[in-house]
Amino acid sequence: MKMNFSRVMRLIALRNRDQEAIVNVERNRRFTYEQYHLLTNRIADVLRSTLQIGKGDHFMLILENDNLSLMLFPTTFKQEGTVVMTNLRDPLEEHARQLDLVKPKVVFLETRLLDSYYDTLRSRGCAIVLMDPPFTEQAARPGVHCFWTLVEAASDLDNDVELDTDEHICVLRFTGGTTGKGKCAMYSIDNWMACRDAGFINTDLAISNATRLLHVSPLSHGTLMLFFPTLYAGGTNITMNQLDMERWRQEVEQERVTHSFLVPTVLYRLLEMQRAAPKDFSSLTTLIYGAAPMSPDKLGELVECFGQIFVQGYAATETPMFIAVLDKAAHQPGDAEALQHLSSAGRATPGVEVFIADQDGKPLPMGETGEIRIRCKAVIKGYFGNPQATADEFEDGAWKSGDLGYIDADGYLYIVDRLKDMIISGGFNVYAVEVEASLAAHPAVLMAAVVGIPHPEWGEAVHAEVVLRSGATVTEQELIAQAKNRLGSYKAPKSLIFVDELPTSVVGKVLRRQVKEKYWQGFARKIS
Known part of the structure; x- marks a missing residue:
C-alpha cells in the first residue's frame, strides 16, 4: 500500500492545530502541531532538494533527543531516503564502523562533535549538517552546512512523495550490542x-x-x-x-x-x-x-x-x-x-x-x-548487509529472540x-536474572550483576557484583546466604564483591557482558 505522509500529517495537524506536539526542554523549543507539520515539510525539502537525498540513499543521525525529535516521524516519511539512527554515546570508532557499513551521503551531527568527527566523515565523502549554529571557522570548512540556514530557505508546502508502507525501508537502526557488536536492523513503515x-x-x-x-x-x-x-x-x-x-x-x-x-x-x-x-x-x-x-x-x-x-x-x-x-x-x-x-x-x-x-x-x-x-x-525486514545473521535469526516469518x-x-x-547470559555451572543451568532478583530483594542492595566466571572444576562459577544503597551495609556472606535460602546452593553466588557502580547502557540497563569480559581475559572462550 502506498501513502503520502504529508497529507497524513496535514490532517493530524488540522485536528490538533494549536496543541503542543514537541517540547525540547533543554533548547527551550516548542512546536504546535501546525508548526511541526510545516517544519518537517521544510526538513524533508532540504533532504530532497538541497542535499539531493533520493530513493536508496542513506542519511545518518548522530544526535541528541531534542534534535532527533525533528528528524524522525514525520520527516522521515515525507521523503524517499533511508534514515540511519545511531546511539550518540557510542564512541567514534563504533560510528566509523557503522559509516562503513551503510555509507550515508549526509550526516546530521551535534555541533560540539564537529572537530572530533570532521576528518572521519569527510574521508568517507559525507556532507555534514550541524544542528546548532557553528562557529565561523567551523562553517567555513568544506562540506559543512548549518541546519537552520538550510531549513529557513526550504519550502513548507506539502509534497507528492508516496511510499510503499511494506516495501520501503525507511529506517536503519543498530541493535544495542549488549552481547556483542550491534547489527543493522531494517524497518518498513508498517x-x-x-x-x-x-x-x-x-x-x-x-x-x-x-x-x-x-x-x-x-x-x-x-x-x-x-x-x-x-x-x-x-x-x-x-x-x-x-x-x-x-x-x-x-x-x-x-x-x-x-x-x-x-x-x-x-x-x-x-x-x-x-x-x-x-x-x-x-x-x-x-x-x-x-x-x-x-x-x-x-x-x-x-x-x-x-x-x-x-x-x-x-x-x-x-x-x-x-x-x-x-x-x-x-x-x-x-x-x-x-x-x-x-x-x-x-x-x-x-x-x-x-x-x-x-x-x-x-x-x-x-x-x-x-x-x-x-x-x-513489527518484525523487521532483516539485517542490512548481513544475510547470514538474517537467515540465522529469522525463520518462517518469526524472529528468534x-x-x-x-x-x-x-x-x-x-x-x-x-541464551547468552545462561551460566552452566557443574552441569546445572543457572539464570543470571534469577540470581540478581534474589540479591536485589535485600533492602541494602540497589542493583546487582551476575555472571559466570572461570572455575577449574565446575567450568563456570556464579559470581556477583553488587551496588549498595547509599549508607547501607551488608556482608558478602549475608547476601550469599539469602540467595541460597531463596534459590538453593547451586544457584547462589560462589563469590561476591561490592562495587561503587556497574556499567550501564544509556537507558540504565546493566551491561552484563562488560562485567563478564574482565573475568575472561586471556581465555579463548567466554564460557566453559
Missing part, C-alpha cells in the same frame, strides 16, 4: 505503524491527546515506541538529552508530565530521591518500564511513593512495539497472584503471535522453557534469561 497501534491496543498505557510524555532515554532506542502513538493521538512529546534524574523530576513537575519511560534501576534511584526531597508528581498517570523485571520486594515501596501507575513493556530492536505488557493491576503489593505475575513480562499484545520453541524450532507446551519466538507486523522463557496457563510470558 513496522512503525504496528508500533503505533500497540500503543492504542494496550489500553492501560492510556495514551490520548492529553498525554504529555517525557523522553529521557534515547529516542534512537526504546522510548521511540511511545513517540509514535503519542503523536498520532495528538499528545505532546517532551524531550530531554541527558539521564539527569533531578532535572527529570523538575520537568515532571513544571511540564505536568503524564507519562515517561524508565528502566527499573533508574526507578530505584528515583525512589530514593523522591523520598529525600519530594516533588509534585500528581500529574503522573503512567510510568512505563522495560529492559528488566521489577524487583517484587521493591514494588511496595514504589507503589507507596508513586501510586499504582506502573506498566511493564517487553520489546526489542527487531520488534519495535510492545510485544507483551504487564498492566497496572499486576503491580499490586500484598497480592500473592500479582506478585507472581510481576516476575513476568505480562501478556502478549492482542494480535501478536508469541510461542516457545525448542532447539529445532518446534513449539513447546505451555509451561515449558525454550526460546521465545515472535510473529507480528534469543530470550529463554515460558508461557503459563494464564497467558503470562516469563523471560528466564538471555
Whole structure:
C-alpha cells in the first residue's frame, strides 16, 4: 500500500492545530502541531532538494533527543531516503564502523562533535549538517552546512512523495550490542505503524491527546515506541538529552508530565530521591518500564511513593512495539497472584503471535522453557548487509529472540534469561536474572550483576557484583546466604564483591557482558 505522509500529517495537524506536539526542554523549543507539520515539510525539502537525498540513499543521525525529535516521524516519511539512527554515546570508532557499513551521503551531527568527527566523515565523502549554529571557522570548512540556514530557505508546502508502507525501508537502526557488536536492523513503515497501534491496543498505557510524555532515554532506542502513538493521538512529546534524574523530576513537575519511560534501576534511584526531597508528581498517570523485571520486594515501596501507575513493556530492536505488557493491576503489593505475575513480562499484545520453541524450532507446551519466538507486523525486514545473521535469526516469518522463557496457563510470558547470559555451572543451568532478583530483594542492595566466571572444576562459577544503597551495609556472606535460602546452593553466588557502580547502557540497563569480559581475559572462550 502506498501513502503520502504529508497529507497524513496535514490532517493530524488540522485536528490538533494549536496543541503542543514537541517540547525540547533543554533548547527551550516548542512546536504546535501546525508548526511541526510545516517544519518537517521544510526538513524533508532540504533532504530532497538541497542535499539531493533520493530513493536508496542513506542519511545518518548522530544526535541528541531534542534534535532527533525533528528528524524522525514525520520527516522521515515525507521523503524517499533511508534514515540511519545511531546511539550518540557510542564512541567514534563504533560510528566509523557503522559509516562503513551503510555509507550515508549526509550526516546530521551535534555541533560540539564537529572537530572530533570532521576528518572521519569527510574521508568517507559525507556532507555534514550541524544542528546548532557553528562557529565561523567551523562553517567555513568544506562540506559543512548549518541546519537552520538550510531549513529557513526550504519550502513548507506539502509534497507528492508516496511510499510503499511494506516495501520501503525507511529506517536503519543498530541493535544495542549488549552481547556483542550491534547489527543493522531494517524497518518498513508498517513496522512503525504496528508500533503505533500497540500503543492504542494496550489500553492501560492510556495514551490520548492529553498525554504529555517525557523522553529521557534515547529516542534512537526504546522510548521511540511511545513517540509514535503519542503523536498520532495528538499528545505532546517532551524531550530531554541527558539521564539527569533531578532535572527529570523538575520537568515532571513544571511540564505536568503524564507519562515517561524508565528502566527499573533508574526507578530505584528515583525512589530514593523522591523520598529525600519530594516533588509534585500528581500529574503522573503512567510510568512505563522495560529492559528488566521489577524487583517484587521493591514494588511496595514504589507503589507507596508513586501510586499504582506502573506498566511493564517487553520489546526489542527487531520488534519495535510492545510485544507483551504487564498492566497496572499486576503491580499490586500484598497480592500473592500479582506478585507472581510481576516476575513476568505480562501478556502478549492482542494480535501478536508469541510461542516457545525448542532447539529445532518446534513449539513447546505451555509451561515449558525454550526460546521465545515472535510473529507480528513489527518484525523487521532483516539485517542490512548481513544475510547470514538474517537467515540465522529469522525463520518462517518469526524472529528468534534469543530470550529463554515460558508461557503459563494464564497467558503470562516469563523471560528466564538471555541464551547468552545462561551460566552452566557443574552441569546445572543457572539464570543470571534469577540470581540478581534474589540479591536485589535485600533492602541494602540497589542493583546487582551476575555472571559466570572461570572455575577449574565446575567450568563456570556464579559470581556477583553488587551496588549498595547509599549508607547501607551488608556482608558478602549475608547476601550469599539469602540467595541460597531463596534459590538453593547451586544457584547462589560462589563469590561476591561490592562495587561503587556497574556499567550501564544509556537507558540504565546493566551491561552484563562488560562485567563478564574482565573475568575472561586471556581465555579463548567466554564460557566453559
